[in-house]
Amino acid sequence: MCTTCGCGAGEARVAGKALSEKEETQETRAEGTVHAPPEGPAGGGAGVAAAAMSYSAVGGGTGHSHQHAGGKPHRHAHHTAVHEHPHGHDHDHEHDHLAAFADGQGPAGTDVSGRRESRMVQIERDILAKNDSYAAENRHRFDEQGIFALNLVSSPGSGKTTLLCRTIEMLKARVPIAVVEGDQQTSRDAERIRATGVPAIQINTGKGCHLDAHMLGHALHQLSPVDDSLLMIENVGNLVCPAAFDLGEAHKVVILSVTEGEDKPLKYPNMFHAASLMLVNKIDLLPYVSFDGDLAISYARQVNPALQVIQVSATTGEGLAEWLAWLMAGCAARQEKKQATMASLRRRIAELEAMLPAAARG
């Protein structure tokens, strides 16, 4: 998947290396070009379907109606926002449309004027389906390994990396930690994290504005986080795009610093809506700024009533105990879930093994 806003596919790099995605994109393009020049009839089936219907042209090509063999009149308004199917025909099959042409008796695949037939193909797929399938793979990996994965999102300069370094310093003796750093350019953040002694990998999104599940999958492959660990994914500093892209994480954690406006949750509602926890960071600066914390929290809860909030300062350490407790509770829940799954699998294996002798006798 291309992840660029501003074009230029396949520029994402994990630890300086291009993703195999680049080849994928080129392959798809190459096939698209092969498909592009229309040659010959679309297919025999289409021709048969056309013969079973009668067509009549309506209104200068902006729309047309036709009748199926069953006798239901059927109208399509093209190139308008409204797509009407007043007779409740739900389009669960493919059928052919002849654009503007009186009695559809041309050879299969073309109409009398030599124009190609068109047909409707049902798709009904979410645009983000591809990303979501990569996210499901990542989530499956996290479940199997008992990894508690968090997607940290915020605007640039909210203090994510500093908070992360501080968190790692305080927590690394208690739980194994690994970090994925997303930035447009440079590996400065990954270097800062590695200085704390935990493994980190840098994804550079190139012209991209967010991480996607495919990039994260590549990063995980290289990073190989250990079982029962805490994985922190620091997304690109951007309050808009990362909201739409599931990475397979357990939670999105949005960080809002007191040097920003308290109305950010209202201005960028999608991100605050997608997050489970909001960290209000840099609270040591509250005496110097006109930031109304209660108002910020009430705005955020307006967008997302279930949002949890912890107020912290990465500099003074205030509030960090509550944040660490939240992290440890999350890790424990993941590990318990993994153990419960393993216990039920073991029980199932024991049951099957118990059945073996009986099966051998039979």
Next chain:
Amino acid sequence: MHEMSLAVGILQIVEEAARAQRFQCVRSIVLEIGELSAVEPEAMRFCFDAVSRGTLADGAELDVITVAGQGLCFNCNKTVPLAALYDPCPACGGHPVQPTGGTEMRVKELEVE
């Protein structure tokens, strides 16, 4: 905005469908975009135009069906229209309103040849 990524996502769906259903050219693409999905249809058209050049969807029309935002108001326990995620309930003026419709971004159908 991430419309460029979404436009590439649409193109991938179209190309996959072309392989499965064996068509060579796409005339129009019907999308369902929810009012609460943070997608600008105009930006989407612009991006799709750029990414589809030289592909089987070159010149294809994007028909965008806007799906109205809808939510469940926890105060009056009714489904109400919702223009934006943070809006109060239009009936009682209260919060919260849980979005129940209008968040979709889907490729609904294609007109192909």
